[in-house]
Amino acid sequence: MATTVRRAQLTLPAAPLGPDNPLPALRAPDGVHELDERSRQGLPRDMARQIGYEPLRSLLPVRIRDGYGRRRAEREFEAVVIENGRLRVTVLPGLGGRIHSMVHLGSGRELLYRNPVFQPADFALNGAWFSGGVEWNIGATGHTALSCSPLHAALVAAPDGGVMVRLWEWERLRDLPFQVDLWLPADSEFLYVGVRVRNPHERPVPVYWWSNIAVPEGEGTRVLAPAEEAWHFGYERALRRIPVPEWEGADRTYPLGSTYPADFFYEVEDGAAERPWIAALDGEGHGLVQASTGLLRGRKLFTWGAGPGGRRWQEWLTEPGTGGYAEIQAGLARTQLEHVRLDAGAEFSWLEAYGPLSAEPSAVHGADWAAARGAASAALDAVLPAGALDAAYKAWRGHADTEPGERLADGSGWGALEVLCGGFELPGTPFPESTLGEEQQPWLELWRTGVLPAPAENAPPGPGLVAVHWRDMLETAPADPLTEYHLGVAQWHAGDVAQAVRSWERGLAQAPSRWPLLRCLAAADALAGNTERAADRYEAAFAGLAGEGRGGASWAAAEAALGREAMTVLLAAGRPAAARAVWDRLRPSLREQGRFRLLAARLLAAEGHVGAARRVFEDGFEIADLREGEETLSEVWATLTDRPLPPEYDFRMRPVSPT
Known part of the structure; x- marks a missing residue:
């Protein structure tokens, strides 16, 4: 057939x-x-x-x-x-x-x-x-x-x-x-x-x-x-x-x-x-x-x-x-x-x-x-037979460069951007300019004009690019706050932490919207072990976002992501009052998410309300984005009670360490 x-x-x-x-x-x-x-x-x-x-x-x-x-x-x-x-x-x-x-x-x-x-x-x-x-x-x-x-x-x-x-x-x-x-x-x-x-x-x-x-x-x-x-x-x-x-x-x-x-x-x-x-x-x-x-x-x-x-x-x-x-x-x-x-x-x-x-x-x-x-x-x-597989490989290899015919689906536009800017010849796998989309447009303009354009509307910054050729373009572009933000991200990726921090600090000095740069600086502090300064900057970053945020999925996603990071660092720094202030400014729909229910339990425990924290678990919640190998649920539960971990929270992938 x-x-x-x-x-x-x-x-x-x-x-x-x-x-x-x-x-x-x-x-x-x-x-x-x-x-x-x-x-x-x-x-x-x-x-x-x-x-x-x-x-x-x-x-x-x-x-x-x-x-x-x-x-x-x-x-x-x-x-x-x-x-x-x-x-x-x-x-x-x-x-x-x-x-x-x-x-x-x-x-x-x-x-x-x-x-x-x-x-x-x-x-x-x-x-x-x-x-x-x-x-x-x-x-x-x-x-x-x-x-x-x-x-x-x-x-x-x-x-x-x-x-x-x-x-x-x-x-x-x-x-x-x-x-x-x-x-x-x-x-x-x-x-x-x-x-x-x-x-x-x-x-x-x-x-x-x-x-x-x-x-x-x-x-x-x-x-x-x-x-x-x-x-x-x-x-x-x-x-x-x-x-x-x-x-x-x-x-x-x-x-x-x-x-x-x-x-x-x-x-x-x-x-x-x-x-x-x-x-x-x-x-x-x-x-x-x-x-x-x-x-x-x-x-x-x-x-x-x-x-x-x-x-x-x-x-x-x-x-x-x-x-x-x-x-x-x-x-x-x-x-x-x-x-x-x-x-x-x-x-x-x-x-x-x-x-x-x-x-x-x-x-x-x-x-x-x-x-x-x-x-x-x-x-x-x-x-x-092994010989049949080898023969099939040779036959297929002769067709690997064949240009595709009828299109069945489109992927992203990132390949088109890289092929266009790099001048690559890739027979058999075309990345046509027709697939370039909204996310690629600012970077296409940077490549063509040397200037990263300002966004058309007030929104969280769009996705960045970090490869060497894009970093070089950002370094020679006019140094406005958005360019400094993306340049710092590219420098961070390259391992140049000190220069990334300097770029973010330069951008912060003139940025009308400060929270994206503050968050990058806060994350750098946290990873460097400077918990107190990270807490200060996370507190300021979330306050800035909360005062600036609009409706829509991108703002809700930014609020959720920054809120999780800020509360986590503030609790680690021993600042439950500041973490409570973040919690109080969260939109109600976010507070019902599983990751925030866990943070609520941690916050209550830090405020001395251990029984209330335990009741968060007893009432039940699910962390949709629980990470492979993550043991947060069992770790927090162990700080609240010596009772066995309920089965619905038991995602442990290795033997329990002896206490």
Whole structure:
């Protein structure tokens, strides 16, 4: 049967994404995926080098996405369906190009974990992320900042004479264009995914890529890969080499064999005779396999574990009663703590294959690990020989530069801005000027005229740009307060803290709207450990915003973000009266948000009203943007009572430290 591609509407109960946080993300990413120093000792030399290779200083220029909630209503999502009579693949271009569903039509089995809801949670590098399907993680350690963002999508001629779907975008954390080609040959039970990451710059760049596949998790689910050892990384931040499959008395190739959430990075030998692959098979030996050409070397199992914290997170990301899931992943390095160097003008490309796999259950679930993975490998060879995958890669590579045809979706305008200003030639992934939007216009004018224009209306400052070429333009532009604000942000990103502070202070001296600059200075003070001055500046910044703020989503988002930061620093400085003043000026709708309910409990406790603080918990609240690995709920609860943490607040992802 010939392959068809059609547009469709996917209806899901969905929480709204809400507005982005307008405050520049000056803090470095949280330390959930940082490695403790003891674990660095004795690592293989190449792994140690790549773990230390250019970690992110900040999330700039990307904005934090924390405006979502947890009230869901039916919503339609634009989808693209690829089908050939054997597989039906549903893709969501507007949500990072996520593959939402992959159905094996012969058996009727859903091969992926298909989330029945769209519920953002704080797992992406920049906040909003959702679980399920197959996601394309590029940028830096963690879930991509494009998790809930649109990608460009179009039809492209496929190597077999049919049609394939191309997804592409400009990844802004590393300033890199990438593409993902979804090719389902006629009568094939395997979806081919061609990926290319290009470096158009005159300098090397760090690259991160992990294809993340959510698979159904049951008591009999086993994950198999061609490895005898794995690197275990838990939320205690320790990395250690362990045997596969059994470790500390449990078979860790069964996701429910672990108590706490953890990563198991399989030690798949680079350049080994056996190609890299990973499979998740149920108790009857059926499931999904992912294989690739050799460049995509890494393989990983992530499990939520069987403990209460992991189970609570699973409920949080979907609906109670929904079956759980595990993640099997494939990446450029052995672990997700590493970044790989891509030289100037060079590119990485590879081909992945996704499809059904069935193997003899007694073999793949047997105690003999070598025989189990051998049975899975033999089953894979029978349905997708290694030579066929290599041939498909070569065929696809000849079409990677093919210009797209019919457009299916538009991504952002940031790629168009960078291509226009940089003069880049990127065959196969056009970033037309027609995609330039309101956010790009001030920067387009700066490039064309040397002047950053003043905003047309009173609003929080728009998004900034921080790459070297933009910083150079800001340094030579007329030094008005808005330019000094954006210049300081770019200097901060470059690590020039002292110069950033000087730029913000110069802007402050003449700014009609002082709160954005005061907030940057306050954040710099807080990160430098100058809590008292940070508290002074946060207090002044919030008072300025409250006196200036207007209606509308952008002002509400600014008030929420600045209010959270100000109250947190004021409470840390021992100034409950000043924190109360911030609380009293918040609009009532913000006070009902979960993050502010927690701050209310902390404020009441600081004022000596411990019983009232505890009642905030007892009355119940939800923090929609609770961060992966965050332990604030349990920490605050422990200051209020010695009673056990209620289950609805138990999101702990590691063993409880002894008291």
